[in-house]
Amino acid sequence: MNIGVFDSGVGGLWILKHLKEKLPEYNYVFFGDQGHVPYGPRPLEEIRDFSETITQFLIEKECNIIVIACNTASAAALKYLRDKFPDISFVGMEPAIKPAAESTHTNKVGVLATPATFQGELYNSVVERFAHDVEIYKDTCDGLVLEIEKGNFEGTNTRQILETALTPMLECGIDTVVLGCTHYPFVVPLIKEIVGENVNIIDPTSAIVKRVNSIILDNSFESKSALDSRIEIFTSGEKERMETVASKLFKNKVNISKVQWKDNFNLIMLK
Ligand code: DGL
Numbered sequence: 001m002n003i004g005v006f007d008s009g010v011g012g013l014w015i016l017k018h019l020k021e022k023l024p025e026y027n028y029v030f031f032g033d034q035g036h037v038p039y040g041p042r043p044l045e046e047i048r049d050f051s052e053t054i055t056q057f058l059i060e061k062e063c064n065i066i067v068i069a070c071n072t073a074s075a076a077a078l079k080y081l082r083d084k085f086p087d088i089s090f091v092g093m094e095p096a097i098k099p100a101a102e103s104t105h106t107n108k109v110g111v112l113a114t115p116a117t118f119q120g121e122l123y124n125s126v127v128e129r130f131a132h133d134v135e136i137y138k139d140t141c142d143g144l145v146l147e148i149e150k151g152n153f154e155g156t157n158t159r160q161i162l163e164t165a166l167t168p169m170l171e172c173g174i175d176t177v178v179l180g181c182t183h184y185p186f187v188v189p190l191i192k193e194i195v196g197e198n199v200n201i202i203d204p205t206s207a208i209v210k211r212v213n214s215i216i217l218d219n220s221f222e223s224k225s226a227l228d229s230r231i232e233i234f235t236s237g238e239k240e241r242m243e244t245v246a247s248k249l250f251k252n253k254v255n256i257s258k259v260q261w262k263d264n265f266n267l268i269m270l271k
Contacts, residue, residue: 003066008033014205020250049264053264057259100178106174
């Protein structure tokens with residue numbers, strides 16, 4: 001049994017790292033769609049097509065659980081993929097509005113996510129269900145995903161984008177920030193510097209790991225020894241780019257292969 005994980009780029013590596021730490025006895029296949037990153041400004045239909053093709057790729061790699069380690073792809077495709085591939089257990093992401101609404105004291109919460117995530121039905125339904133009496137301040141942090149893709153977790157541009165997003169929210173009195181994009185945990189140290197100690201930052205990674213664990217337990221999926229388990233990484237972009245961030249996260253060298261999009265529905269493996 002393999003666990004598939006995909007994202008538009010390196011954001012999902014953060015989730016992969018935590019999955020591998022907590023559930024080391026499984027094989028992981030990661031797909032980073034760096035040929036198309038960022039997903040955030042793209043139409044939802046296009047992101048759904050990419051997600052379907054990547055899912056097909058991961059199914060061919062014998063993945064029974066697929067983690068959509070991307071809020072944007074989950075907004076665009078989670079429901080569609082569950083309907084289309086009923087035998088696969090999908091774990092999707094939604095901005096962690098519920099825990100934020102439960103823990104805020106000022107009733108003011110900041111949410112950082114991509115434009116496509118804010119447009120999706122998933123986001124609106126979560127707000128409606130859990131946060132109708134909370135004031136939400138949204139920001140799309142334009143350009144931040146690409147800075148993180150370059151491994152720029154603390155440079156001037158990254159700081160400027162975050163300050164522009166967070167300063168007005170702080171002036172309005174937020175006490176909680178929701179990371180609604182899987183690229184953003186990489187810049188938590190910088191976010192902490194900007195917002196200070198009294199603002200709670202919510203990263204949904206541990207909730208995703210728990211969810212995967214409970215699917216494994218429910219289905220009694222077979223495990224292997226942690227020593228035999230492996231991680232394979234595929235990117236539709238430049239291998240070096242994936243390597244820059246992957247080498248910061250994983251102690252051992254991971255195997256990275258390149259794939260290329262032929263069109264939105266076909267991927268070609270490159271040697
Ligand atoms: N990491 C993704 C997310 O969680 C997508 C970022 C992007 O490609 O715009 O939303």
